[in-house]
Amino acid sequence: MPRTQLNCPNCRQPIVADVEQLFDVGQDPRAKQAILSGLFNIARCPHCGYQGNLATPIVYHDPSKELLLTYVPPELGLTRDGQERVIGPLIKKAVDSLPQEKRKGYLFSPKSMLTHKSLLETILAADGITREMIEAQEKKVGLIQRLVTASKDSRAEIISQEDELIDEGFFMLLSRFVEATLMGGDRSAAKNLRDLEDVLLERSTFGAKLKADTEEVQAARQALKEQGDKLTREKLLDLVLDAPGEARLRAYVQMTRPGMDYQFFQQLSEKIERAQGDAKNRLVELREKLLEYTREVDETIERRLQLARRNLETLLRAENVEAVMKANMAAVDEFFLQVLAESIESARQAGDVDRSSKLLQIMTVIEQQAAPPPEFELVNELLDIADNEDELVKVLSSQAVEVNARLLEIMGGLMAQLQASTEAARGEARENQQEMLIALQKVYNVALRLSMEKSFAA
Numbered sequence: 001m002p003r004t005q006l007n008c009p010n011c012r013q014p015i016v017a018d019v020e021q022l023f024d025v026g027q028d029p030r031a032k033q034a035i036l037s038g039l040f041n042i043a044r045c046p047h048c049g050y051q052g053n054l055a056t057p058i059v060y061h062d063p064s065k066e067l068l069l070t071y072v073p074p075e076l077g078l079t080r081d082g083q084e085r086v087i088g089p090l091i092k093k094a095v096d097s098l099p100q101e102k103r104k105g106y107l108f109s110p111k112s113m114l115t116h117k118s119l120l121e122t123i124l125a126a127d128g129i130t131r132e133m134i135e136a137q138e139k140k141v142g143l144i145q146r147l148v149t150a151s152k153d154s155r156a157e158i159i160s161q162e163d164e165l166i167d168e169g170f171f172m173l174l175s176r177f178v179e180a181t182l183m184g185g186d187r188s189a190a191k192n193l194r195d196l197e198d199v200l201l202e203r204s205t206f207g208a209k210l211k212a213d214t215e216e217v218q219a220a221r222q223a224l225k226e227q228g229d230k231l232t233r234e235k236l237l238d239l240v241l242d243a244p245g246e247a248r249l250r251a252y253v254q255m256t257r258p259g260m261d262y263q264f265f266q267q268l269s270e271k272i273e274r275a276q277g278d279a280k281n282r283l284v285e286l287r288e289k290l291l292e293y294t295r296e297v298d299e300t301i302e303r304r305l306q307l308a309r310r311n312l313e314t315l316l317r318a319e320n321v322e323a324v325m326k327a328n329m330a331a332v333d334e335f336f337l338q339v340l341a342e343s344i345e346s347a348r349q350a351g352d353v354d355r356s357s358k359l360l361q362i363m364t365v366i367e368q369q370a371a372p373p374p375e376f377e378l379v380n381e382l383l384d385i386a387d388n389e390d391e392l393v394k395v396l397s398s399q400a401v402e403v404n405a406r407l408l409e410i411m412g413g414l415m416a417q418l419q420a421s422t423e424a425a426r427g428e429a430r431e432n433q434q435e436m437l438i439a440l441q442k443v444y445n446v447a448l449r450l451s452m453e454k455s456f457a458a
């Protein structure tokens with residue numbers, strides 16, 4: 001993101017800000033979230049304390065939706081010729097980023113948006129999001145902005161007044177805001193949003209329930225971890241019987257669904273037959289809840305498998321299977337891998353050589369993309385000796401190791417990812433990640449110093 005010197009919109013003192021004018025989803029998938037969140041082109045004045053979005057011309061490009069949108073804030077007072085002088089080079093840059101075969105007609109007729117709101121609505125409409133959905137989203141965004149700027153004393157009152165608006169969608173939106181600020185490198189803003197999330201988990205009705213459910217999931221995970229490989233159906237049934245509430249029950253079902261099979265429910269039924277009175281009624285009610293929860297999990301799994309099957313068939317119809325697979329690695333999860341393995345076996349049994357070949361090609365691409373570069377193995381070795389600078393220098397200076405831009409870039413990327421996950425983590429997990437981040441920073445500092453010394457000596 002280009003650093004630009006400009007005058008503060010409030011006090012007119014010179015300041016420096018990150019200014020982005022071309023948001024090209026084809027080049028950076030995060031561009032859409034950045035522009036929808038509104039967390040871009042933000043000026044912060046050290047002189048007067050002003051903070052707000054800068055008024056600047058914008059070009060938005062999404063080749064997958066054939067969208068090329070322009071927006072020039074009216075307060076800039078630019079003439080038509082002035083707008084074209086600013087927008088023209090941005091559009092050319094978006095067009096030049098596309099291979100010749102993907103340059104379609106929509107690129108020659110960009111749509112001019114009269115307001116920032118219409119820009120957002122057009123982007124969302126392409127995703128099938130209705131105006132009513134947009135308005136509901138705007139209310140949530142507005143509430144987040146109010147809460148971020150509110151004093152700590154007034155936050156509680158605002159949360160109480162807007163409690164109905166704070167739901168699952170609200171927390172998902174807040175998480176996307178945190179992600180966008182971290183991706184933009186604004187750690188301070190991300191921390192403020194995380195602090196706000198902590199307050200919401202304490203003060204709002206949904207937040208309190210979400211926090212309680214999260215704690216129950218952690219408790220369930222710990223209970224299962226303590227059993228380890230000694231976990232049997234009998235012990236699982238004991239854990240279920242001791243569960244303090246529905247949240248814990250749901251957690252057990254989600255984590256141990258394969259173990260809640262016919263034999264498991266048969267054991268529970270036998271307990272019901274031996275019980276009497278209120279104890280029997282409680283066990284019957286428990287069985288009904290478990291059956292309901294396992295059915296929900298099974299339905300969710302089946303939906304995910306169906307989606308994976310559709311994605312796989314779409315890939316198989318592509319002209320260049322390898323290229324399309326590389327561009328869609330985000331679709332690869334445990335369900336996709338399961339469907340792929342099943343399809344490979346079915347194709348082999350059916351003797352379908354062509355289909356089997358394409359499926360194996362997809363599997364090969366996944367294995368290649370999933371394999372970490374050799375530098376990752378080196379970084380892991382270096383982390384073990386991070387506290388011994390002499391040993392670090394010895395290893396990094398050896399003929400077997402080349403300290404180059406790629407190694408430094410990989411370590412820098414790992415630090416950025418670790419920093420983001422550390423800020424999102426809580427408790428012991430956060431402490432562990434902080435320790436790893438400190439160790440990685442030590443390794444990076446030594447590698448950077450050696451790289452610079454090598455450059456000066458050359």
